[in-house]
Structure formats: C-alpha cells, structure tokens
Amino acid sequence: MIETLVVPLVKIAVLLVGILTAVAYLVLLERKVQAWVQVRLGPMRVGPHGLLQPVADVIKLIIKEDITPARADRWVYTLAPIIVLVPALVVFAVIPFGPETNVFGIRMPLHVADINVGLLYIVSIASLGIYGTILGGWASNSKYPLLASLRASAQLVSYEVAVTMTLVSMILMAGSLSMVEIVESQQARGLWFVFAQPLAFFIYFVGGLAETNRAPFDLPEAEQELTGGFHTEYSGIRFALFFLAEYANMIVIAAVATTLFFGGWLRPFPSVAALGLLDIVPGWIWFLLKTFVLLYVFLWVRATLPRYRYDQLMRLGWKVLIPLAIANVIVTAIAVVVL
Amino acid sequence: MTIAFYTLAAFILALGVLVVSTKNTVHAVLFLVANFLCVAMLYVLLQAEFLAVIQVLVYAGGIVVLYLFVVMLVNLKRGPETHVDPRRRDRMGLLIGGAVLAEFVAILLYGFAPRATGAAPAAAAPGVGNVEQVGWSLYVDYLVPFEVASILLLVAMIGAIVLAKKEP
Amino acid sequence: MTDPHPVTATRTPVQFDTDELVINMGPQHPSTHGVLRLILRLDGERVVDADVVIGYLHRGIEKLSENRDWTQIVLLTDRMDYVAAATNNLGYCETVEKLMGLEVPRRAQYIRTVLAELQRLASHLVWLGTHAMDIGAVTVFLYCLRERELVLDLFEEYCGARLTYNSMRVGGLPADLPVGWDRKVREFCDIVDQKIVDYEQLLTQNRIWLERTRDIGVISGADAIAMGFCGPPLRASGVMRDVRKDEPYAAYEEFAFDIPVGAAGDTYDRYLVRLEEFKQSTRIIRQALDGMPEGPVMGKVPRLIKPPAGETYHAIESPKGEIGFFIASDGKSLSPYRFRVRPPSFCNLQVLPKLVRGHLVADVVALIGTIDIVLGEVDR
Numbered sequence A: 001m002i003e004t005l006v007v008p009l010v011k012i013a014v015l016l017v018g019i020l021t022a023v024a025y026l027v028l029l030e031r032k033v034q035a036w037v038q039v040r041l042g043p044m045r046v047g048p049h050g051l052l053q054p055v056a057d058v059i060k061l062i063i064k065e066d067i068t069p070a071r072a073d074r075w076v077y078t079l080a081p082i083i084v085l086v087p088a089l090v091v092f093a094v095i096p097f098g099p100e101t102n103v104f105g106i107r108m109p110l111h112v113a114d115i116n117v118g119l120l121y122i123v124s125i126a127s128l129g130i131y132g133t134i135l136g137g138w139a140s141n142s143k144y145p146l147l148a149s150l151r152a153s154a155q156l157v158s159y160e161v162a163v164t165m166t167l168v169s170m171i172l173m174a175g176s177l178s179m180v181e182i183v184e185s186q187q188a189r190g191l192w193f194v195f196a197q198p199l200a201f202f203i204y205f206v207g208g209l210a211e212t213n214r215a216p217f218d219l220p221e222a223e224q225e226l227t228g229g230f231h232t233e234y235s236g237i238r239f240a241l242f243f244l245a246e247y248a249n250m251i252v253i254a255a256v257a258t259t260l261f262f263g264g265w266l267r268p269f270p271s272v273a274a275l276g277l278l279d280i281v282p283g284w285i286w287f288l289l290k291t292f293v294l295l296y297v298f299l300w301v302r303a304t305l306p307r308y309r310y311d312q313l314m315r316l317g318w319k320v321l322i323p324l325a326i327a328n329v330i331v332t333a334i335a336v337v338v339l
Numbered sequence B: 001m002t003i004a005f006y007t008l009a010a011f012i013l014a015l016g017v018l019v020v021s022t023k024n025t026v027h028a029v030l031f032l033v034a035n036f037l038c039v040a041m042l043y044v045l046l047q048a049e050f051l052a053v054i055q056v057l058v059y060a061g062g063i064v065v066l067y068l069f070v071v072m073l074v075n076l077k078r079g080p081e082t083h084v085d086p087r088r089r090d091r092m093g094l095l096i097g098g099a100v101l102a103e104f105v106a107i108l109l110y111g112f113a114p115r116a117t118g119a120a121p122a123a124a125a126p127g128v129g130n131v132e133q134v135g136w137s138l139y140v141d142y143l144v145p146f147e148v149a150s151i152l153l154l155v156a157m158i159g160a161i162v163l164a165k166k167e168p
Numbered sequence C: 001m002t003d004p005h006p007v008t009a010t011r012t013p014v015q016f017d018t019d020e021l022v023i024n025m026g027p028q029h030p031s032t033h034g035v036l037r038l039i040l041r042l043d044g045e046r047v048v049d050a051d052v053v054i055g056y057l058h059r060g061i062e063k064l065s066e067n068r069d070w071t072q073i074v075l076l077t078d079r080m081d082y083v084a085a086a087t088n089n090l091g092y093c094e095t096v097e098k099l100m101g102l103e104v105p106r107r108a109q110y111i112r113t114v115l116a117e118l119q120r121l122a123s124h125l126v127w128l129g130t131h132a133m134d135i136g137a138v139t140v141f142l143y144c145l146r147e148r149e150l151v152l153d154l155f156e157e158y159c160g161a162r163l164t165y166n167s168m169r170v171g172g173l174p175a176d177l178p179v180g181w182d183r184k185v186r187e188f189c190d191i192v193d194q195k196i197v198d199y200e201q202l203l204t205q206n207r208i209w210l211e212r213t214r215d216i217g218v219i220s221g222a223d224a225i226a227m228g229f230c231g232p233p234l235r236a237s238g239v240m241r242d243v244r245k246d247e248p249y250a251a252y253e254e255f256a257f258d259i260p261v262g263a264a265g266d267t268y269d270r271y272l273v274r275l276e277e278f279k280q281s282t283r284i285i286r287q288a289l290d291g292m293p294e295g296p297v298m299g300k301v302p303r304l305i306k307p308p309a310g311e312t313y314h315a316i317e318s319p320k321g322e323i324g325f326f327i328a329s330d331g332k333s334l335s336p337y338r339f340r341v342r343p344p345s346f347c348n349l350q351v352l353p354k355l356v357r358g359h360l361v362a363d364v365v366a367l368i369g370t371i372d373i374v375l376g377e378v379d380r
Helices: A002-037 A053-063 A072-092 A117-127 A129-139 A141-173 A177-189 A198-211 A235-261 A273-279 A285-302 A312-339 B004-022 B027-047 B049-073 B086-112 B130-141 B143-164 C061-065 C072-078 C085-100 C106-134 C140-159 C181-202 C207-213 C221-226 C232-236 C267-290 C344-349 C352-355 C361-371 C375-379
Strands: A101-103 A106-108 C019-025 C039-044 C046-051 C311-318 C321-329 C338-342
Touching: A002 A072, A002 A235, A002 A285, A002 C140, A053 A235, A072 A129, A072 B027, A106 B027, A106 C039, A117 A141, A117 A235, A117 C039, A129 A141, A129 A235, A129 B027, A129 B049, A141 A177, A141 A198, A141 A235, A141 A312, A141 B049, A141 C019, A177 A235, A198 A235, A198 A285, A198 A312, A235 A285, A235 C311, A273 A312, A273 C375, A312 C207, B027 B049, B027 C267, B027 C338, B049 B130, B086 C106, B130 B143, C019 C232, C039 C061, C039 C361, C046 C352, C061 C072, C061 C338, C085 C106, C085 C311, C085 C321, C106 C140, C106 C207, C106 C311, C140 C207, C181 C267, C207 C232, C207 C267, C221 C232, C232 C267, C267 C361, C321 C344, C321 C352, C338 C344, C338 C352, C352 C361
Parallel strands: none
Antiparallel strands: A101 A106, C019 C039, C039 C046, C311 C321, C321 C338
C-alpha cells in the first residue's frame, strides 16, 4: 500500500512544489543574470538582493484583475493556459533525478515513473502544449495574438522534428527508450553521450531554444514586434500560467538534456576511478547542478543575441537542423551496427 | 478495469458525437483531440503504451495541429451551397449511412460469432516490451506492406506539394 | 471622434482567396519609437502596404513660435528632437544670427561644435540602443544608455539640464565652460571609442544581426534623393551629402573629419555609417578641445533681439539629418512673422512605406529603427 500509493503521491507532491518553486526562482535568476550582463542590479527591493521577488510577483499576478476580452471565445480562452501548463508539468514524471536511494528505509527511485517508452512519452506529451499556444492566440480574438500563435505553432511543429530526430540517435546509442536505462547505459560505457554525440546535442539545444520560445527564437512573444505575443490579451493568473509553463518547459528541456547527454545523475568522468571522491555528492545534486548550468546557458544566450526573423527561423529549422539531424541519425545507426 | 474501459468508451463516443455536432469548427477540433487522448488512454488500459504514446504524438500532437491550422486560417463561414439539389445530398447520405451500418452489423456478427480456431492474440513474451513487438511486426513480419505504405504516403505528399504550388 | 484613417481591408485575388490582414501598429506599441501609428496590410507576414499616421505629438511648435519672443523660441526647439536638443538650439540660433548678421565669437563657435558633436554621440547612442533592441539585442540597449548617461552628465554640468538643454543663445552661449569640463569630455571620448568596440563585437559580425539587416530596406541613391532622404540614411545609400562639409557652419571648417558613405543603402549600411560617425565625432571633439581659443562666449547682441525685416533659411546637420529653419521677420514685432522647420525625421519618415513594402512584420520595426525618427520632431 505504502509502496504503490503513498510513495508516488508524496513524490508527485514534492516534485510539483519543487518545480513551481524552481520556476519562480528561475524567473528571478533570469532577471538577475540579464541584469548582471547588462550592468544593472536587477530586483533588489523585496528581500535581501530581491530574493523574495518571486513571492511578490506571484501575489501580484494572483490578485490582478482577470480580464477576458469581450469577443473572446470564453471557454477556449480559459482552457488555453491550462492546456499549456499541464503537459509542461506532467513530463517531469519520467525524469530520473537520481539513482535509487533509501529514504527512511524505503527503497525509492528518484523518479515518479519509469515507463519503457519514457522518451517518447516526453515528446508526445510535450507536443500537446502547442494547443494552448494556438488556442490562446485564437481565442483572444485579437490580431497580434493570432499572428503570434501562428508563428508559435509553425515554429514548434518544425523544430519538434529536428529535436525528435536527435532523440532518435540517442535512443540508438542507448538501445532503450527508458530514461533510467539511458542513464545506466552511459554509466556502463563510462561516457557522457554529449562527447559521443556533440552534433546531436547542438541540434537538440538549438531546437530546445526554439521550442521553448527562447531568444534568439522568441518570435511568438517578440514584444518589439507583436507587443507580447500569443498571451497579449491575458492578464492576472491566466497570464501567470503561460509564464509558468514557459519556464517549466525550459526546465524540462534542460533536464532532458542532462539525462540524455550529460549522464543524468552520474558524476563527471564516471569512468575515471581516481575521481571516486566525487561520489560523496549524491546523484540528484549532480543532476540539479547540470540542469542549472544548462539553464544558465539559456539565460546567457538570451542576453547576448538578437532575434531571428520568422522566415530565417524556418530556413534554419528545415534546411539546416533537420537535414543535419537526419544525417546524424544515419551515421549513428551505421556506427551502432558496425561497432 | 471494465469500469475504466466503459467510461472511456462512453467518453470517446460522446466526444465523437460532439465533433460532428458542434457548430464551431475550432471546438470540433478540440473535441477531436480529446477523443484521441481518450483513445490513447484506452491503449494504456490494454497495456500498449507504445501505441498510446504514438497515438498522442502523431495524431493528437501532430496531425490535428495541422487541422487546427487549416480551420483557423480558412474562413469557413460560407453560406450553404444552394445550387446543389438538396435531395441529392439526402440520397448520398442514405447510401453512405447504409454502407456504414452494414459494416457495423458485419463486424458485430463477426465479433459474436463463435471462433472456430480460437487463436487468441499471442501473449507478449516476458521481457519483451511492446516497442520491440511493434518493431518486429513492422520491420520483419510486414516489411513490404510497411514500405509500400510509406512510399504511397510519400507520393501523396509530393502530389499535394505539386498541386499546391503555383505556376512559376 | 471619427477616425480619419479608417482601417479597411481590400480583397485581392489570391489563389486561396485569403483576406489581407490589416493590423494597426501604434500609436501605443513598444517599438514605434513614440506615438507613430502604422496601418499595415499584411499578406501572411509580408507587408503589402503601410500607411503612416502622424500627428499624435503635435504641439504646434511652429505656430507657437510666432507668439514667443526670439529668445524664448530656443526653449521650444528643445522640445522638437528631444533626443538631440543641442543641435536644434544650434540650428535655430545660427538662423537668427544669419538673419541679423551677427558675429559669433570664435570660442563660442568651438564650444557649440563640441556640444553639437556630443549631442550627435548621445543621439546615435539612443538610436543604436533602440535599433538593436527592436531586433532583439536588449543588452546593447542598456550598454548604449549607460554611455549616453555620461553625455547627459556633461550637459548637466555645462547647462544644468539633462534633456531639454536650452544650451545656446542668439549670438553665443549662456555660459563659458565649467572648469575641468574639457578633461571630462576627453575622458568620455576615450570611453566611447572603447565601448564602440564592444558594440561592434556584439553586432557587426553577428550572423543573426547580419541576416536581420543586410538587404533590408534597400534604397538607391537616386531614390533616396528623390524621396528627400537626409542624414546618415542618405549617406548609406552612397550619396555624399553632409551639411557639415557642404555648407560648413559653427567651426566645422577648421576640423579634419571624414564623412562615411555606404554603398548598398540597406539597413546594415545605415548601421555602419552611424557607427563610423561615432568615431568621427570623437575625432572632431578632440580637435576642438585641442584648438579651443580664448575669448568671450557671447557676441555683441542688442538687448532686445529684433531682426530686420526679411527671411532666411539655414540648415545644419543634426544627428538625424538636415534640420533647416526658415524664419521670416517683419522687422516690427518681437516674434517671428513665420517660423518653419524642415525636420529630418519627418522627411525621412515618408520613405518608410517604400522601405517596408515586401518585407516581413519583423522588418518593419527594424526599418522604423534604421531611419531614426523622433516623433517630437516629426509632429512638432
């Protein structure tokens, strides 16, 4: 009973709270990192060094007036933020944060579920989030959001192909779709897959930037062009849901990248016995650390690069990334068979 | 298990009805997505996780997005076509409806008919996930039909591009 | 109030019979640089046509000037191009001096040149920052404003104001330079020369920047002249026209500087031209500070400024382009009989529809940025 019902529920609760807190603080981190890059201080007023800013933000967003445009499609308008958020949170279920550990004498794997199609599950669930984006823009009954949501959907659909292709080559390497087994395969080989598949990682990362609408691919919410993007008409808590989903998706992309390319919970150089000292640090800390570094790169890129234009983005996706990804799959497949 | 199945089945049917009965096409597409998701859950119940995930990935996440695109972009508030003889549509509907009904009856009869051979679907070999099973049947048992189907789709795709492309 | 510019869609026969999408951009829009309003007709994301609607910041400065005395008008010119108030002051004062035949002391001429070039730096910094931000490079914006802040500090020390300077008078300057000011200006020039390298590292060779600016909004030299383009955008199209060289005013005749000229006439060239102008401006400022003559900063001006009857036109090179003042005096009253400005932003803005046609929505904001308009000057 405890094993089958209570433990998963507790894990889900811990995970949800953890993700939501992480998202709130990721927003703060983004503002801080951007400010530091731009020779500013960032939020400083709420709490020491603005550390309580997320709390203030959340309270503000919750108590703000929740506006529905007069001619909006009321149901779809309400549904859209939920459709965006739920997949972003649900995919965390299969991400292994660490190896099996003992917590109060209970053997507990540090993931909610290890299903044998884990990776595909992530891809398929993540692909549902796009509905919220499209419908949010459409239901607002406003031109800028509509334009933005069209951009968003075209962008997501095309970059999903490239990202999924890189995942295919990772599956070939690991010989499994299960996230846990992919990490274990890296352990067995004593090699983070990023060193075996640098190109795949590059494509995955660029595609990930595009899929999460991050700079330089933040066209769907290019405030300089579209005054805010598909959520222009949203306010208050519904806007917060969109916001939450975007950052949760960022964490997903980083966490999946960590699992697939950076050995998940493995310590650096897992094959070098001389570094055994590093095993003192528990696996989940390594995992979080790697995810954090990747997230930092997301923020760094945003502070540095200008934005692509819509057609250039499409060209990059279809004419560069997808052919590269397909070529990578073919080469990987040959290598796996031959070696 | 049975309760879950019938609940899902009811949902699937209800959503299917909603898809064709709702006036707003975007809503119809939404119901269709919900319908597909319920079907995916049905697959999970049948322990075909791979199929479920693919159902979500390809249908709910991929194809219906394109439907949504078309529905949103094309103005569908066109008046009914008056020049067509309304009777003709009735006759067509009767014909198609009859055909579908006949098919259903045939399936039902077939389903309830006592099996002569009683060959139940082979139970999954222990240790072999359903990804492997699908892989074996697609790429070993039915390789040629699979490839033929893919070429057929490719041809259709190229045809669509040729048709859609304007004269240079 | 009825809208004088009703937003209407026209149907064009396209294969799939899709309607054109008409969107209204501005006057409240984050990247129309103020209160510019554009009515864009889109085919997908491609701009079929654009209507520019102006007048949201019209304060009637020209008419107002006909009811103010000659000294008060300096204050009004501050409020036209509020990003480059000192050059407006300079243009107006020189026009009145020309009308009255006043002699301005050499020291005042030198200081005016320094102020005008500092102003050019400040204005170009705002331009670079906002232009880069429109294309998505937010960091450049904050870097540029950081340097602009230094210019504002210098102006504050000189005349006490940070935006609307009122920094010149008919016949000279309100005050001599503060002690040690020239050293600070030199330090600032060094800083700017260093920081430009930073900006160039962030943008000039950046692939995304190149893709976003190259071949965007191309206009040939002949077209540019025909449309009344002026300033850096005109020079980017390969036309050698700079009032500082062609009809030297203030002390420009005495300094060596180059006029950068582009070739392609696209957004990237306009960017390069302005970046080069940064370097030329610091060059001019250094020469002026080196050769700063001694003497008074105010010429012999009658207590009551009252130009003789007549009219004149005088133009100078503001950061945005050629700003000209046409002033007619009836010789009797204490205010101009007719006051008219040829604003560079206004003249450059009329090219915008031609530039954006055929480009994508994202390019529209890049093109608004590249022509560097200030709505206060467009509407006056």
